[in-house]
Amino acid sequence: MKTLFFSAKPYEKQFFNHHNTHHNLELEYLDTHLGPHIVNAVDENTFAVCVFVNDRLTPEVIEALAAKGVKVIALRCAGFNNVHLDTARQQGIRVCRVPAYSPEAVAEHAVAMLLTLNRKTHKAYNRVREQNFSLNGLLGFNLYGKTVGVIGTGKIGRAFARIMLGFGCKVLAYDLYPDEGLAQLGVTYAPFETVLQQADILSLHCPLTPDNRYLISENTLGMMKKGVTIINTSRGGLINTKDAIEALKTGKIAYLGIDVYEQEEKLFFHDLSGAIIEDDMIQRLMSFPNVLVTGHQAFLTNEALAQIADTTLSSIAAFAAGETPAADRILV
The missing domain is CATH 3.40.50.720 (NAD(P)-binding Rossmann-like Domain)
Structure with a gap:
């Protein structure tokens, strides 16, 4: 067989x-x-x-x-x-x-994306290789003391929340089934809208279902702080890409890190370096200096x-x- x-x-x-x-x-x-x-x-x-x-x-x-x-x-x-x-x-x-x-694999990749966007290490790396040691344009912010919203506290969400607690962040979480162990560690469970309203950083760790498709859209983005950071290592369909692009243009989203993309099927896991990519939305996303895209590699350890x-x-x-x-x- x-x-x-x-x-x-x-x-x-x-x-x-x-x-x-x-x-x-x-x-x-x-x-x-x-x-x-x-x-x-x-x-x-x-x-x-x-x-x-x-x-x-x-x-x-x-x-x-x-x-x-x-x-x-x-x-x-x-x-x-x-x-x-x-x-x-x-x-x-x-x-x-x-x-x-290894839920830690995905959680650690989410943290890596967050730190890369915040401290602009990818830009610094390229600069130094060209013998440019200027610090202009590399200003970041401390994670310590920031409010991190975690949507979904299954095994990956729990691992991510624990890491953020270690950074000294205030962690708010939303899940249909709160985890008592996380609550004892200091994670505060709150309604979905409250998490969106208070989070400086939002990380998605929930499965994609018919009910939560486009969980992040024009409506929910409107509830968030101006200058929010969003990380998605879960499923691409959780974010309405068109609405996210508009939010990037207005500054509602300050940083966006995605390891998944709603139209990734024809892109991710393929070498397209010699091809013309016809997907205008992914091209637009990659044109933003404050967007980091990886090709569904969070699991790759x-x-x-x-x-x-x-x-x-x-x-x-x-x-x-x-x-x-x-x-x-x-x-x-």
């Missing part, structure tokens, strides 16, 4: 091949994303397909996979907004994910990739053996 990987990158393959020594599964890798255009590449020997954040498992695709005899859709990520779960359930396909993989590979392969092996993986890994 074969597991067919889509959107597979070289840095992933080495981890999956290494951890497969414990499972002896048949692994095959494709670098293209899964969608209607490529579903015929799945043959009848495929037991599982392993997918990532930009693979599109629409009802049409899932029905085609079921017709080929695929039994498992394994997400090597935590988010599952790209999978039509009801269709998978109707077709009898099991769906599993990696519920947590040795520890996270090792955990992703181990969890994903052990779940597939369990299904193949007629067993059930841990409950928090199973979506269908």
Whole structure:
């Protein structure tokens, strides 16, 4: 029985091949994303397909996979907004994910983006390489004493909040299910609107759902302080890019750091250095000196990739053996 990987990158393959020594599964890798255009590449020997954040498992695709005899859709990520779960359930396909993989990896990347924007280390690096040691234009601000709003306090949000407490920040948080441990550490839970109104820095750590798409839009931006810093390492669809651009132009947003983008599917994880990018919004974003864009790399650490590979392969092996993986890994 074969597991067919889509959107597979070289840095992933080495981890999956290494951890497969414990499972002896048949692994095959494709670098293209899964969608209607490529579903015929799945043959009848495929037991599982392993997918990532930009693979599109629409009802049409899932029905085609079921017709080929695929039994498992394994997400090597935590988010599952790209999978039509009801269709998978109707077709009898099991769906599993990696519920947590080194949450510190993503949280630390969010902090790295925040510090880079604030202290302009990326600009200083380029200047010094050109023998320019001027400090003009590199003025930052202290994180100490600032109010940091954290939207979503799951494992990643908790890790980020703890780091911000270590910087001496006042941390406000919003989550449907407050974490008592964070509250004991000094995090204050507040209504969503209150967090937006009081935060100097806002960091998003919630999954993307139909209910919170464009969580950050013209309406919610209007509630924020002028000069707010926004960091998004969660899902691109949480921010209305068009509204964010307008807020950057007026100074409502002073700094924006995004590791995700609502139209990233055709951009991220690809080398487009020799291509013409037709996406005007990402081009406009990258034209701002106070915007930092990274290509969905927050998860990219040795520890996270090792955990992703181990969890994903052990779940597939369990299904193949007629067993059930841990409950928090199973979506269908």
